[in-house]
Amino acid sequence: MLKRSTLPLRPRPAMDESIGGFLHRLFSLHGHHIPEELTRALCTSPHQSAFNDFGDQFFDLPSDAAWLRAQHRLKSAIPEPWRSRRTSSPRLCPRCLVERGHHAGYWALPWVTVCPRHRTRLRELCLCGRTLYWATLEMNWHCLCRRSLLDDDTAQSTALNCRLSEVIIRRAQQHPERLSAYLAWLHFTSQLVSRLQPAKEKSRGPQLHLEVLSQPLPQLRQWLAHGIRATYTQPGGGVHLPELGKQAAGHLALDFAA
Ligand SMILES: [Zn+2]
Numbered sequence: 001m002l003k004r005s006t007l008p009l010r011p012r013p014a015m016d017e018s019i020g021g022f023l024h025r026l027f028s029l030h031g032h033h034i035p036e037e038l039t040r041a042l043c044t045s046p047h048q049s050a051f052n053d054f055g056d057q058f059f060d061l062p063s064d065a066a067w068l069r070a071q072h073r074l075k076s077a078i079p080e081p082w083r084s085r086r087t088s089s090p091r092l093c094p095r096c097l098v099e100r101g102h103h104a105g106y107w108a109l110p111w112v113t114v115c116p117r118h119r120t121r122l123r124e125l126c127l128c129g130r131t132l133y134w135a136t137l138e139m140n141w142h143c144l145c146r147r148s149l150l151d152d153d154t155a156q157s158t159a160l161n162c163r164l165s166e167v168i169i170r171r172a173q174q175h176p177e178r179l180s181a182y183l184a185w186l187h188f189t190s191q192l193v194s195r196l197q198p199a200k201e202k203s204r205g206p207q208l209h210l211e212v213l214s215q216p217l218p219q220l221r222q223w224l225a226h227g228i229r230a231t232y233t234q235p236g237g238g239v240h241l242p243e244l245g246k247q248a249a250g251h252l253a254l255d256f257a258a
């Protein structure tokens with residue numbers, strides 16, 4: 001197995017650099033694509049075993065450990081519905097990549113669609129229409145069609161998307177240890193709130209998520225209790241929570257308790 005310590009060039013990862021982004025930068029410096037076994041490891045579910053495999057087998061420099069742990073925590077915090085897509089497909093801010101030289105892990109978080117530094121939408125597609133994948137990215141941030149993905153043609157974002165991206169990223173920076181619970185909570189609560197709203201007033205997307213985030217906790221508790229009863233009450237009057245609901249409700253209890 002290839003080891004990072006055996007490569008001739010040894011750039012250091014930036015603390016907020018994504019694992020995929022660092023591998024892309026590292027191998028581009030050596031004139032190679034990311035080896036297939038590493039892109040496979042990158043795209044698998046980031047549970048502890050994958051972290052150990054990845055850490056032990058390739059990242060064997062002691063200086064990598066804190067960064068790798070932080071980035072794995074970030075990846076693990078992404079709730080299941082988004083995880084496989086967000087770990088296999090990079091999204092990026094071309095201007096940040098040019099100015100800072102590395103790909104930020106925060107860009108993979110759900111609901112983060114905008115770069116808060118530049119207030120532009122993160123790029124998920126090449127101009128040729130291809131979706132970006134770590135596995136097929138050409139060296140130095142080029143698409144398979146040879147276009148540079150760093151060309152600055154990014155679209156301005158809406159204010160709502162920008163605000164939501166800022167809120168999520170700030171949360172990830174300030175409370176990384178509680179990010180997983182926070183994202184699961186936001187996902188679960190937003191789904192329930194959207195079911196409870198009358199059809200005419202239904203808010204969606206960033207507006208819905210910002211509304212949920214702006215509510216005081218007692219109001220949310222009330223909505224949730226009502227939503228859980230309305231959604232999961234059985235004909236006999238008992239409440240049956242399916243597995244996913246239980247998990248999210250557990251996170252919720254933790255988040256409220258803390
Ligand atoms: Zn940017």
Ligand SMILES: [Zn+2]
Binds near residue numbers: 126127130143147
């Ligand atoms: Zn292309």
